Amino acid sequence: MHTLATVSLQALRAQTPEAQALQAMTAALRAGHPLAVAYSGGKDSSVLANLALAAACQVLAEGGRAVLAVTHADVGAVENPEIRALVRGELACMRRFAAAKGLDLRVRIARPALSESFAVRVIGGRALPAFPDSRRDCTSSWKREPSERELRRLARDLVREGWREPVLMTGVRRDESTVRAGSIARRGETAGCLWQDQEGRLRLSPLLDWTVDDVWSYLGLCRQGAIEAYSSFDEVLRVYQDAGGSSCVVVADAEMERHAKPCASRFGCWACTAVREDRSLRQMIDSDPARYGYLRPLAALRDFIAHSQYDxxxxxxxxxxxxxxxxxxxxxxxxxxxxxxxxxxxxxxxxxxxxxxxxxxxxxxxxxxxxxxxxxxxxxxxxxxxxxxxxxxxxxxxxxxxxxxxxxxxxxxxxxxxxxxxxxxxxxxxxxxxxxxxxxxxxxxxxxxxxxxxxxxxxxxxxxxxxxxxxxxxxxxxxxxxxxxxxxxxxxxxxxxxxxxxxxxxxxxxxxxxxxxxxxxxxxxxxxxxxxxxxxxxxxxxxxxxxxxxxxxxxxxxxxxxxxxxxxxxx
Incomplete structure (x- = not known):
């Protein structure tokens, strides 16, 4: 029997961005399209992953079939170790949640070719690091190109199994920046229905019209148990707080946004020299030296590379x-x-x-x-x-x-x-x-x-x-x-x-x-x-x-x- 509070909460949620996102996802699943979530470990992709799992559960409960894929671009050893650990832990939580619900979850990890890795590319002498005033092709080499290769393999596998073309979803939001909003408009992205990118792939942008407050509110409801979730998201919040230098995760996130990397990541790679100073890494070390002090040798190496650019x-x-x-x-x-x-x-x-x-x-x-x-x-x-x-x-x-x-x-x-x-x-x-x-x-x-x-x-x-x-x-x-x-x-x-x-x-x-x-x-x-x-x-x-x-x-x-x-x- 539903209490009045529960019914009111359900009625309220039926009009929320969450309900609209779920509606778009379930429509794609009912049409026979697997959903592919591009997962980074950040707040937006965490929301996206949980919504996709909820949509798959809903379709299964209706007696339908659903396949969900989660793809992650692992850039390797240059990734902030705390972010790599966070991603591994959250992916494990997704697998356990999917197994308990009987969901068909495919986790695919995309990695750059050996020759493109930081060690071989830079220390091997193939190219210089990405500096603030030079070409920043590391995002393409380490993330975009490996992810696209993995998505092509995933699509071939699913089509061979008899599924329709998968729908790629990212956690992009219109209000992230003016530049981002302009790119969204040029691509013709929509939140409520499928759209097609320049490569001809089917896409869905369920979080397009979400605000940053919507994102943190959703994660907060998940932590409180009001929304069923694959994770408590405690580690996600911890990383944001420590990297942003505030016990309030919203304030920390806003501070990190001011110093986001050229790849638009709040955290980025510890070896990133495309910025003059890596504030998130240094802030993380300063916030808790006992926990993050082990990162100092990495920060010292990054600073040496950045500061010697014109030597x-x-x-x-x-x-x-x-x-x-x-x-x-x-x-x-x-x-x-x-x-x-x-x-x-x-x-x-x-x-x-x-x-x-x-x-x-x-x-x-x-x-x-x-x-x-x-x-x-x-x-x-x-x-x-x-x-x-x-x-x-x-x-x-x-x-x-x-x-x-x-x-x-x-x-x-x-x-x-x-x-x-x-x-x-x-x-x-x-x-x-x-x-x-x-x-x-x-x-x-x-x-x-x-x-x-x-x-x-x-x-x-x-x-x-x-x-x-x-x-x-x-x-x-x-x-x-x-x-x-x-x-x-x-x-x-x-x-x-x-x-x-x-x-x-x-x-x-x-x-x-x-x-x-x-x-x-x-x-x-x-x-x-x-x-x-x-x-x-x-x-x-x-x-x-x-x-x-x-x-x-x-x-x-x-x-x-x-x-x-x-x-x-x-x-």
């Missing part, structure tokens, strides 16, 4: 592309010394905190890339790893932000039309070749094939990312032998790459042989001409074929950055 002495100056027979000498990605420094700090922080920043597979991938591009001697990354494992530890220096200056561009060095121009003998083998391994082509060695450009390479394409278990096997049983056999590799730094090929840890991807062959030839050319690894700027200056204008001023500026006392005297 040109930490950059590589040797161009990677031949244009009209020349390579450019100008500040580009991180120098080999900086990459080694970052790896030391990352592995030291990893050992101090217990948070995996660089996995075994990522460590091998870093070492592979350093060798492939002749940035460091073979197995240099493994040597740093072994030093940390044996007790060595490094802490990033506390730097004041280096003032912004123009990117130094010094001049050009003539190299010829191609990396093999000066080689006249057919007996000299370069690129994607390994003559020692090729001798065993009848047993365990590789066959050869000819590319469209006429180059002959080993026929070894196929594998994708490095397997974590295989990486650990190599570290456990082969790393010491490789490191202690250093003299045999000193003549050719790309020998490390070929060693990993021999062990089957890596293979060029399908269609990538020409690209890898070109990189190896470039690296071998650099070694023959003393332009590999860490090169001093003064030495490069003496080798310039063409000097850019204001060269003297540029070199004076670079010297002043390297030696502040000299700069003061010069002034």
């Amino acid at each position: 040109w002495n930490r950059r590589q100056f040797i161009g990677r592309t031949i244009r009209n027979g020349f390579i450019t000498i100008a500040a580009d990605t991180y120098a080999p010394s900086m990459l080694a420094e970052l790896l030391r700090y990352a592995l030291s922080a990893q050992k101090a905190t217990g948070i995996e920043i660089v996995s075994a597979a990522q460590l091998i991938a870093i070492d592979v890339r350093w060798s492939l591009y002749a940035l460091a001697e073979p197995f240099a990354a493994l040597r740093i790893w072994r030093e940390v494992e044996q007790g060595a530890s490094w802490t990033p220096p506390s730097l004041a932000p280096v003032p912004k200056t123009e990117v130094p561009r010094y001049g050009l060095i003539h190299v010829g039309g191609d990396w093999d121009d000066e080689i006249q003998s057919d007996l000299v083998v370069t690129g994607l070749r390994d003559t020692g391994w090729e001798m065993f082509s009848e047993s365990c060695g590789p066959k050869l094939r000819t590319l469209r450009n006429g180059r002959t390479v080993m026929d070894i394409e196929g594998m994708g990312d490095i397997d974590e278990e295989a990486a650990w096997t190599f570290l456990d049983f082969e790393a010491d032998r490789m490191l202690d056999d250093r003299p045999s590799f000193e003549d050719d730094w790309t020998a490390g790459y070929r060693t990993y090929l021999r062990y089957g840890l890596i293979e060029p991807g399908k269609g990538a042989s020409r690209h890898i062959d070109s990189i190896l030839r470039r690296s071998q050319w650099r070694q023959r001409h003393g332009l590999h690894g860490q090169q001093e700027l003064a030495a490069l200056r003496g080798r310039l074929t063409v000097r850019f204008e204001r060269q003297g001023d540029l070199f004076e500026d670079a010297a002043d950055v390297a030696n502040p006392a000299r700069g003061m005297a010069h002034a």
Whole structure:
């Protein structure tokens, strides 16, 4: 028997944003469309997930069928550890709730490719971090693209099972910002019915017209038991309170909104350098040092990367592309010394905190890339790893932000039309070749094939990312032998790459042989001409074929950055 209070509450809720959202969701489910919730762990996606579970329960109670999917973009070790723990816990709660209700719940986790991970991308030397005044493609590489791949797989699986096309739902709200409202209008989003995005996918935006007060009120009713929920949401509220610096979660949320990351996340990644200061991470540490003090090494590493953005002495100056027979000498990605420094700090922080920043597979991938591009001697990354494992530890220096200056561009060095121009003998083998391994082509060695450009390479394409278990096997049983056999590799730094090929840890991807062959030839050319690894700027200056204008001023500026006392005297 319903009490008057219960009936009044139900009547009130029938007119609320909650009822309107449930109506839209149940309509899609009754039409045979599975619902796919994009879940981040924040307040909006938590509300969305609970509404979707409630809608599925309602359809099942009516005797219908329902499938619910929850997708999450796991960006990896750079995610705030507290957020990763929150997401894992809440997903476990969803699974238990669905099992108790007899719901068909599919949880799908999207992860970036190994080459796109922070460790391989930045410490491997592939690209710089996302800085405030540079391209911010980390959101695409770490979240959007992996999520879209996972959604395509999910859609194929569900259609094969006989379901209609799934409906993707996000917790987007119109009142989050003026920019967000404009994007919503351009996409033609609606709250009450299905709409189609540019990729042709069916979408639903149930929270579109919700206010922030609606969101917190809904979560509050869930915590009080007035609304059945998969979670108490205590951990969600705790994280907001601690990161926003207020015991009132609404005030904390509003404060965090003022300092939201460029990706629109309240929390973001601990390694995010797309903002000058990470207030949420620092506020979390300051709010409860006993609980969050373990995050300090991560914050120190982030600040070091952010503050050293314009320290040109930490950059590589040797161009990677031949244009009209020349390579450019100008500040580009991180120098080999900086990459080694970052790896030391990352592995030291990893050992101090217990948070995996660089996995075994990522460590091998870093070492592979350093060798492939002749940035460091073979197995240099493994040597740093072994030093940390044996007790060595490094802490990033506390730097004041280096003032912004123009990117130094010094001049050009003539190299010829191609990396093999000066080689006249057919007996000299370069690129994607390994003559020692090729001798065993009848047993365990590789066959050869000819590319469209006429180059002959080993026929070894196929594998994708490095397997974590295989990486650990190599570290456990082969790393010491490789490191202690250093003299045999000193003549050719790309020998490390070929060693990993021999062990089957890596293979060029399908269609990538020409690209890898070109990189190896470039690296071998650099070694023959003393332009590999860490090169001093003064030495490069003496080798310039063409000097850019204001060269003297540029070199004076670079010297002043390297030696502040000299700069003061010069002034």
